[in-house]
Amino acid sequence: MPAIVRIVDLVKNYYLGSQTVHVLKGLNLAFDEGDFVALMGPSGSGKSTLLNVLGCLDRLTSGQYYLGDVNVSEMSDDQLSEVRSTYLGFIFQSYNLLPQYTVVENVELPLLYQGVKLDAATKARCVALAEMVGLGDRLDHRPLQLSGGQQQRVAIARSLVNDPHLILGDEPTGNLDSKTSIEIMEMLRELNRAGKTIIMVTHENDIAAWARRVVRLRDGRVESDVRNDTRTTAELGR
Numbered sequence: 340m341p342a343i344v345r346i347v348d349l350v351k352n353y354y355l356g357s358q359t360v361h362v363l364k365g366l367n368l369a370f371d372e373g374d375f376v377a378l379m380g381p382s383g384s385g386k387s388t389l390l391n392v393l394g395c396l397d398r399l400t401s402g403q404y405y406l407g408d409v410n411v412s413e414m415s416d417d418q419l420s421e422v423r424s425t426y427l428g429f430i431f432q433s434y435n436l437l438p439q440y441t442v443v444e445n446v447e448l449p450l451l452y453q454g455v456k457l458d459a460a461t462k463a464r465c466v467a468l469a470e471m472v473g474l475g476d477r478l479d480h481r482p483l484q485l486s487g488g489q490q491q492r493v494a495i496a497r498s499l500v501n502d503p504h505l506i507l508g509d510e511p512t513g514n515l516d517s518k519t520s521i522e523i524m525e526m527l528r529e530l531n532r533a534g535k536t537i538i539m540v541t542h543e544n545d546i547a548a549w550a551r552r553v554v555r556l557r558d559g560r561v562e563s564d565v566r567n568d569t570r571t572t573a574e575l576g577r
């Protein structure tokens with residue numbers, strides 16, 4: 340499998356007045372197409388910063404970032420936003436839905452931002468996505484009329500609207516109870532089995548256990564990088 344994401348000596352600093360905050364201190368990682376990766380690590384270790392750089396929401400300070408064969412670190416802001424809307428899907432802890440819009444309208448939102456004309460076929464596709472995440476009977480509900488798990492399903496449907504290659508999640512189950520978290524993780528696993536590459540931040544071991552590979556950050560560096568399947572084998576062998 341070719342690497343879908345490759346970062347080389349990735350450094351990210353923030354500059355606060357005269358102070359430099361060194362957040363990511365030279366990361367080297369490659370993620371294969373079709374993989375399901377959990378990014379773990381203590382609070383403040385740089386997980387969200389890394390995800391934001393991978394999601395082209397923030398720029399790196401130095402190093403290289405390749406998405407497929409494309410060197411993202413050299414792109415203009417316009418090109419980055421094009422990559423975001425055509426290649427990436429995002430799921431956030433707080434769902435980030437617009438409260439005044441219905442389920443289907445929230446799913447359509449990334450298309451509106453891109454200026455895509457919402458013709459009958461496009462609308463039908465958004466309805467199909469809402470149905471796929473189990474909200475066929477909630478199409479005209481608004482976020483506040485939905486449970487947290489249902490809102491996150493809307494966010495998952497929305498993340499799929501551009502048929503992204505790569506789905507990025509920042510603590511996608513962070514606001515959900517454990518039963519609902521399992522439902523969301525089952526959905527992500529299905530998407531992964533259907534071929535989507537997923538990179539997900541979590542600080543919970545039982546959520547990370549759904550991933551195929553677990554990368555732990557500590558203080559802006561990679562502390563460990565383990566395949567869940569090999570770890571299970573090793574544990575069985577003990």
Ligand SMILES: Nc1ncnc2c1ncn2[C@@H]1O[C@H](COP(=O)(O)OP(=O)(O)O)[C@@H](O)[C@H]1O
Nearest residue numbers: 353355360362381382383384385386387388389
């Ligand atoms: N915009 C910012 N400006 C300055 N410092 C930041 C900014 N964003 C994050 N940081 C700092 O970077 C470090 C890593 O943050 P973050 O990536 O959010 O960690 P995590 O998601 O692992 O909890 C923290 O010390 C945080 O204070």
Ligand SMILES: [Mg+2]
Nearest residue numbers: 386387388540
């Ligand atoms: Mg974070």
